[in-house]
Amino acid sequence: MTFRQLSKTALIGLGTHKTRSLLTILGIVIGITAIILVMALGEGARNLILGQLQSIGSKVIAIVPGRQPRGPTDILSTFTDSLKQRDLEALSSPANVPHATRIMPIVFGSQTASYEGETYRPTILGVTEYFADLYQVYPTEGRVFTEEERKGYADVIVIGNEVKEELFGSQKAVGEKIKIKGRNFRVIGVIGKVGQLSFLNFDQTAFIPYSTAQQYIFGIKYFNRIVVEADTEENIPETVADIKATLRTMHNITDPEKDDFFVETQASALETVGSIMSVITLFLAAVAAISLVVGGIGIMNIMLVSVTERTHEIGLRKAVGATNRNILSQFLLEAVMLTITGGIVGIILGGTLAFAVTLTLSHVYALDWQFALPLSAVLLGIGVSSVIGLVFGIYPARKASLKSPIDALRYE
Template identity: 50%
Template sequence: MKIRYSVKTAFHGLKASKSRSLLTILGIVIGITGIMLIVSIGSGAEKLILTEIGGLGADTIVIRPGQEPTGPSDIAQTLFSDSIKKRDLVALSKKSNVPDLETMAPVVFVSGGASFGGETYSPTIFGWSAEFMGNTLNIYPEQGEYFGDAEISDRASVAVIGAKVKEELFGDVDPLGKYITIKNHKFRVMAVLPKKGQLLFFNVDEVVIIPYTTAQTYITGTDYYQEILAKARSADVVDIAVVDITRTLRELHNISDPSKDDFYVETQQGLATQVQTIIQVLTIFLTSVVAISLVVGGIGVMNIMLVSVSERVKEIGLRKAVGATKSDISKQFLLEAIMLTGAGGAIGIFLGTMLSLLSAVVLAKGLNLNWNFSFPLVGALLGFGVSLLVGVVFGLYPAKKAAEKTAIEALRYE
């Protein structure tokens, strides 16, 4: 049978029961729309995170206490691990130990709120180096100046605040020189950051940065750091610097067995690879979940195709009487199933694209994220391919049933 004629015949067959055909492909439409959305959002999230990781610079190295987490449950042990302290900072600062490091700044996480006058706000508080943060992220104060090494070594009670913190605590009042209170300790506001929104793991607008030495002395009372951020001389020497850092810390901590390391070192490249892996695994997992709806949709298609075969027994008989072979009949019903699921796939791709576009707009405007829409080509190809495959798999049985009918059995059917 000629392919053009077969397609036309299949189209007529489907057109004869438009509502039923549309309802039949709903499962496929939902499944493909889901796949498109997941692939699109997964790819958008990956790009966003990688851009922000990239924003730290390829020359950035992060040293963290504890063993490298292998899952979410390990993150707590990293946060509460106390293996990275000042002695480590001092050792790593020595050019004889790590010649390729340029600068370093430890980070101390501080919990609690900040207040001014009668106003209270819960910002993200870091004991850090404001200068290091500014240089690393290319953020420069909108008002005032960053505190530097002098304030850090003096354990000065000074703070740099984000735009949202300023808005919440000070309103229209100029915050420079005013004192905010964190855990009963007063900090003089030295600088206000420009509006930047979400960056990697924190929102710049909601941050308060105080010297890490001050945070340890007056607020946390601890002598360890949650992480040390370091900059290598260039991206090319990052790997050498990581080797030197690891060797230095192992010597200092008397560790001979690498599996007993009480610290771990991350580079931006390593982090990017991890993020890519996590997002890819998540995308595959979610796509698999959505694929279940495709199976359900496929069963629906098979059901309707079986009904169609029963309804068109006489037609099958007639076609056989005028010369159709088993293979012709089988191909015709299979083509109808494939056209049905293919149409579902095409509608799903269209809806998925529209919803991906809409979610990109909502994420970019609503959540102020640097989210860019890109057409999920992989999702579209995957979705369309899968929808055709569903048509083949679930159309085969009804097609076989149709083909098996003998001409006379079909013509006699009432």
């Protein structure tokens, strides 16, 4: 028999029990849907995170207080006060970190801001006058604060686009004063619409001198981060080594395992993100694989029932000249057709769900999360479903092919 004849016969066999065929592929549909959903969301998340990390510049090095988290849930390790003013001064010395061009301490938190009865709760970022250059975001109205204003603990503020709209609407904001924690801050600049950048929504952020933030807003004497910009990408490894050596000296640390800080570069952050994404993907893929195996077992059971029900048909076909190979090919093709159909439905359903989730997350969290469905995911879905059909269909197909035509014709 030709492949075309086998396919036609297999389709007729499947069409005889449409409801059973649909229920049979349910496990395959769920498994392939899960695989496509995981791969599509994973690819979209990976692209989003890479874009966020790359937005801070390849020469930027971040110093984070506390020990390095051992996993995605180990974030409490970073809530310490190990980075102080004396550390900033030591790092600012060219003798200690010769390749550093800019050093910026950061303190952050959330506070309520008010203006003439309107209130909004932005993220307050205490920074230096370098923040606009480091993040490549500049006011579309007004200016950034100066070194003199930072050193003088000035009550000046640069606000993001959404902060401006929520507090001032269409009114002019520059020159007006907003109240934060009982102090009147003069708006000196407004940053245009930026969105998410370096995991921070700049539209919902207000920037003030870190000295003012420490003294009057947060009442702390430590930093949440210290950002260092190296002169060239080639000097990043040396700069990282200098930073670690300087801080270990300042903190009297001789054993690197006892560091109360950790240093992140764009390269190390990308590596960390890649590792985390791989673990999550593998876990979810394992869950999907279980569903596929269950679906495969369902395929095998249904095919065995089908073989038993069609024993007389098998006998008739053998009596008119069908070979064992013809019978084997027909039942195996039926199993593969079932699983590939389930795979195609799973790909469509998984892609649709991934698109809906991406759209929802982008809208709710104001993220530039683009839908991405890799070709590899589609090919994997088709390939996996085909393999399952072959693996779990071979036993029922072989059992059908080995039936004696005489015994099969006697079966009722």
